[in-house]
Amino acid sequence: MPTSVMTRRSLLVGAAATTAAAMTACDSGSGGKASSRQTEKVTILTGVGFQGREAPIFVAREKGWFTEVGLEVQALPGKGTTDNLKNLVGGQATFATLDVSGALMEYTKPGGIKNFRLTSVLHQRNLACFIALKSSGINGPRDLAGKTLSYVPGGINHLLFATYAQLANFDPSKIKWVNAGPLQHAALLAERRVDAVSQFVPAVDSVRALAKQPITVLPFTDYLTDLHGSAVGVTADTAQNKPDLVRRFNSALLRGLKYAIDHPDEAGQIYAAQKETQGQKPEAAVSELKGLVGYIEGIADAPLGHFDMSRVARNIAILQGAGAVPAGLPPTDIVLTNLAG
Structure with missing residues (x-):
C-alpha cells in the first residue's frame, strides 16, 4: 500500500x-x-x-x-x-x-x-451520477443529449448539470427534466418513464436491484475530479x-x-x-x-x-x-x- x-x-x-x-x-x-x-x-x-x-x-x-x-x-x-x-x-x-x-x-x-x-x-x-439501463443505448455522458432525466429541484445533479455537460462536451439545452421524489428515481427508470435518473453512486446497487437488468453508471467525478x-x-x-x-x-x-x-x-x-x-x-x-x-x-x-x-x-x-x-x-x-x- x-x-x-x-x-x-x-x-x-x-x-x-x-x-x-x-x-x-x-x-x-x-x-x-x-x-x-x-x-x-x-x-x-x-x-x-x-x-x-x-x-x-x-x-x-x-x-x-x-x-x-x-x-x-x-x-x-x-x-x-x-x-x-x-x-x-x-x-x-x-x-x-x-x-x-x-x-x-x-x-x-x-x-x-x-x-x-x-x-x-x-x-x-462528490457522489452525483446518472444511472441508465444498458438497453437504452446510453453508454457515456454524450448519449444523455436530448434524453429525459429525473431530478430533484435544487439537487446537485441538476445544479451541476451544465458544468458536467460542458466538460463532457455535449449540449445540455435539449434535456427534458422530470421532477421526482428521493425514493422515486429507481422506479421511474425500471418502468422506462425516463432515460436516466439522478442518483448518488452509493445507491447504485439499490437501483440495479429494482431495475433487474444491467445498468450504466455515469459518475460526475469522471469529469469533475476534485x-x-x-x-x-x-x-x-x-x-x-x-x-x-x-x-x-x-x-x-x-x-x-x-x-x-x-x-x-x-x-x-x-x-x-x-x-x-x-x-x-x-x-x-x-x-x-x-x-x-x-x-x-x-x-x-x-x-x-x-x-x-x-x-x-x-x-x-x-x-x-x-x-x-x-x-x-x-x-x-x-x-x-x-x-x-
Whole structure:
C-alpha cells in the first residue's frame, strides 16, 4: 500500500480515536460537564429525504453521542441544497446537509443566499451520477443529449448539470427534466418513464436491484475530479455566536460517520429501525454505507470531517473554469476550519 494512503488512513483513525477519548474524558474525568449541561434541542436537514447515507445521524443519536454533548437532535427530510439553504437561513433548522459545490454556486450568484457557512465535510468526493439501463443505448455522458432525466429541484445533479455537460462536451439545452421524489428515481427508470435518473453512486446497487437488468453508471467525478460532496452548514450567525454548539454537534455526528462506515451492517439496522425511515430495508442502507467509504477515506490530507483547504481551492477553481461561479472567491469566506469538532 502506498505510504501516502497509509498516512491519510492513520489521520482518519487517529481523529476518531481522539474524538472517542475526549468523549470518555468528558463522561468520567471532567466533573460530568456533558451530563450536567442542560440539553439543547437542535434540528438537521438531511440531503434529500431519508436515505441510507444519512445513517450517521441516527447512529450518533442511537448510541447516545449527541446526548453526551448536551444535544437532542431531530432529523428533518431535506429537499436538496437550494431548499435546504432557504430553510436553514429561514430558521427552520439549526444545521443543514449541503452539497459544497451547490452551496458555492448559491453563495456567488446575484441575489444568492450568503448567510451560511460550511463547518465540516461529510464526503470528500462528490457522489452525483446518472444511472441508465444498458438497453437504452446510453453508454457515456454524450448519449444523455436530448434524453429525459429525473431530478430533484435544487439537487446537485441538476445544479451541476451544465458544468458536467460542458466538460463532457455535449449540449445540455435539449434535456427534458422530470421532477421526482428521493425514493422515486429507481422506479421511474425500471418502468422506462425516463432515460436516466439522478442518483448518488452509493445507491447504485439499490437501483440495479429494482431495475433487474444491467445498468450504466455515469459518475460526475469522471469529469469533475476534485469536487467535494456533502458538508454540514449553519447560518453565519450561529457560527459566530454559538461556535461551541457547532463543535459539539459536529464531533458527535463525525463519530457517528466513522462508526457507520466501520460497522455498516449494524448502522444499517439502526437506520432502518428509526421512525423517520418508514420501514426502509436495512440492506439498502448497508449497501450505501459500504459504497461511501471510497468517498470519505484516503482522499484528503486532513482528519475525518475536516476540510483540506487546498482541495476547497481546487473545487472553486474547477467551478470558476466552467463559469459556474465568478472569480475571486476566497475559500475562507464560506468554509470555516475551526468548527469541525
